[in-house]
Amino acid sequence: MLKMKTLLFIAADSREFAGLLRHSRALEALDWPVDYSRKMEHDGNNWFLVANGPGPALASGAALVATRRTAVDAIVSTGFCGGLDPVLAPCEVFVADRVVASDTGESHPALRPRLCPSVPAGSIVCGDRVIQTVEEKQQIRLETGASAVDMESSAVQSAALEAGVPFYCVRVVTDTAREGFSTDFNSARNRDGRFSLRKIVFSALRHPCARVPELFRLQRRSRQAADALGDFLADCKF
Numbered sequence: 001m002l003k004m005k006t007l008l009f010i011a012a013d014s015r016e017f018a019g020l021l022r023h024s025r026a027l028e029a030l031d032w033p034v035d036y037s038r039k040m041e042h043d044g045n046n047w048f049l050v051a052n053g054p055g056p057a058l059a060s061g062a063a064l065v066a067t068r069r070t071a072v073d074a075i076v077s078t079g080f081c082g083g084l085d086p087v088l089a090p091c092e093v094f095v096a097d098r099v100v101a102s103d104t105g106e107s108h109p110a111l112r113p114r115l116c117p118s119v120p121a122g123s124i125v126c127g128d129r130v131i132q133t134v135e136e137k138q139q140i141r142l143e144t145g146a147s148a149v150d151m152e153s154s155a156v157q158s159a160a161l162e163a164g165v166p167f168y169c170v171r172v173v174t175d176t177a178r179e180g181f182s183t184d185f186n187s188a189r190n191r192d193g194r195f196s197l198r199k200i201v202f203s204a205l206r207h208p209c210a211r212v213p214e215l216f217r218l219q220r221r222s223r224q225a226a227d228a229l230g231d232f233l234a235d236c237k238f
Contacts, residue, residue, distance in 0.1 A: 005045040007238055008072040010062050010156045011079035012054040015222060019230020020049070032069060034062050035194075042234065048072070051079075053194040055128045056155035063159030074166040074238050077156035080225060081171035082130075084137050085122065085147040088173045091225045093119045093232045094148050096169035101154040102127035102140075108157055110169045113236035122147030124169060126154035128193070130185040137177050148173065168238060172229035174221050181218075182210045 011017060014036035021027065023042060030037040036051040048070060052062035063075065081094060088094060095116070100107040102125050112121065125146040131137055140149060153169045160167035175181070188199035204211035 005073045005238070006048070006070060007045060007074050007076060008048045008050065008063070008066050008070075009076045009078050009233075010059060010066070010152065011049070011051045011077075012059070012152055013079065014051045016051065016079035016226055016229070017049050018223070019227040020233050022227075022230060023234035032065050034065050037066075043237075053192070054151045054189075055193045056126070056152060057128075058193050059152035059155040060159060063156055067159065067163055072163065072165055074168065075156060075160040075163070076168040076170060076233075076238065077150075077153040078170050078229065078233065079150070079152070079172075080174040080222065081124065081148045081150040082137065083148055083173045083176040083179075084125070084141040085120070086177045088120060088147065088176060090173060090176055090221060091228045092173045093117075093228055094124075094171045094173060095119055095121045096124040096148070096153065096171065097121050098123040099153045099157045099169055100125045100144060100146060106154075108161065108167075110153075110157065111166050113168055113170065113238050116236040117232060119232070120147065124148045124150055124153055124171065126150055126152065130181070132184065132186070133180040134178060135180075137180070141177065166238075170229070170233060170236070172225040172232075174218065174225050182207065182214055 024040040026041040028039040034052040038049045040047050050062045052058045096110045123146045157167050190196050
């Protein structure tokens with residue numbers, strides 16, 4: 001008989017788990033001091049889903065809370081990412097084989113899930129800010145050769161290294177290498193690093209013709225991306 005595994009999935013926002021929840025069994029809400037925490041049964045294993053906001057500090061906090069409350073066999077950084085490689089399409093799942101911290105340049109390899117569908121792979125760069133423009137994406141691509149960018153994976157990987165467990169990074173593209181944002185999401189973060197919906201809305205209303213349609217497109221894209229990510233994760237073996 002195969003041993004039941006306990007897997008920890010860490011994202012920035014609960015909406016990034018929406019597609020995965022369609023495949024859930026025995027979903028249980030947890031009383032953990034993070035923004036979102038659930039336990040689900042999948043394929044005979046226990047999966048813990050935790051979200052605590054964007055950026056490395058909040059991701060580290062999520063990992064610390066989770067690993068203090070349950071022993072895990074592997075940790076997965078998941079959720080949305082921005083594309084740096086022009087071949088990555090909207091809502092395309094991406095598996096990182098290396099994670100690079102933008103502040104230190106330190107990098108470590110990441111594992112590929114077993115028996116998963118074929119999807120693009122490459123390195124991902126992680127930093128504590130949203131990459132806003134196409135020009136900045138091009139520059140990061142040129143300097144690092146990375147295929148994608150996110151805000152949490154390096155911190156989650158550090159937690160996996162400290163715990164001595166395997167680490168995976170599975171993301172889905174919400175903004176491609178050819179897409180930027182007119183909304184300044186970095187200035188819309190609160191002191192704790194979380195995005196302020198009030199600040200985002202006020203920013204959009206100052207330039208409604210450009211920013212309001214952009215936010216609706218991003219919301220629609222995010223829903224589609226979460227579905228694609230959830231379907232992929234449900235088919236993987238970790």
